[in-house]
Amino acid sequence: MDEKDLVSWSSAIACLVDNGFNNEALELFREMQLSTSIRPDEVTMVDLPRRAVLLGQAYEFIDKMSIGANSVVWRTLLGACVNHGNLDLAKQVKEKLSMLDPYHDGDYVLLSNVYGRVNRWDDKAEMRSSMRKQRIEKKSGCSFIEVNWVIHEFVSGDNSHPEYETKCIEFNHAESQRLRQVGYAPDTNNVLFDVDEEEKEKNLSYHSEKMAVAFSLLVDNDRTTIRVMKNLRICTDYHRFMKYVSKVFHKEIIIRDRSRDPCSCRDYW
Known part of the structure; x- marks a missing residue:
């Protein structure tokens, strides 16, 4: 060089x-x-x-x-x-x-x-x-996705989105089993709360980026590329989750988090 x-x-x-x-x-x-x-x-x-x-x-x-x-x-x-x-x-x-x-x-x-x-x-x-x-507030994780020319925002831990409760929860329950069959296992190591394993897995399902992808698959499944923007760094579980979603649903998934790089973790997870 x-x-x-x-x-x-x-x-x-x-x-x-x-x-x-x-x-x-x-x-x-x-x-x-x-x-x-x-x-x-x-x-x-x-x-x-x-x-x-x-x-x-x-x-x-x-x-x-x-x-x-x-x-x-x-x-x-x-x-x-x-x-x-x-x-x-x-x-x-x-x-x-x-x-x-x-x-x-x-x-x-x-x-x-x-x-x-x-x-x-x-x-x-x-x-x-x-x-x-000290009145220091934790910034909530939120993800944005464009579906049918409309920008939708999802916030971690929030299921109040008008299309989420009826469709995305149903998707998460049904399709998580399909993902498990090809090797996906929820990574609960980063759910750092004193709760049982089942509750930890439930907590993961409400991460904003998962909600956004589920919403896109349900509402606009014909698109081949899913683009998500998140205000914080993606977690280890979602990094794994999106690989299996891409594989099972034959989608290209592009997510931009706080670190603008090919992949902010460089596959370190």
């Missing part, structure tokens, strides 16, 4: 992490910092903490970054702490974020999710209580 840019450096780091070359990924990141004029951004940093073994080292790198880590970089690491259930590191990262962006609702939610991941439900409830006392 004649000239390396940010994309090529980030791609090389991602490739090393994906194949388990953790030390080599860190060394390449170090080389990127020291020997080039290119500086890593959140796109680069999202790859370092993708394995649990790298979390602590990623923290040290971010803390010592010569460019100074912004809230996006720290928030990426906090999200990785949720995935790996690393509560101790999550608390340290949250302290860093509190100095940069003290009232960001997502940071409180992520830390409360780590508490849920390690089954510390009282601490999770206390974190949510702290948000209410």
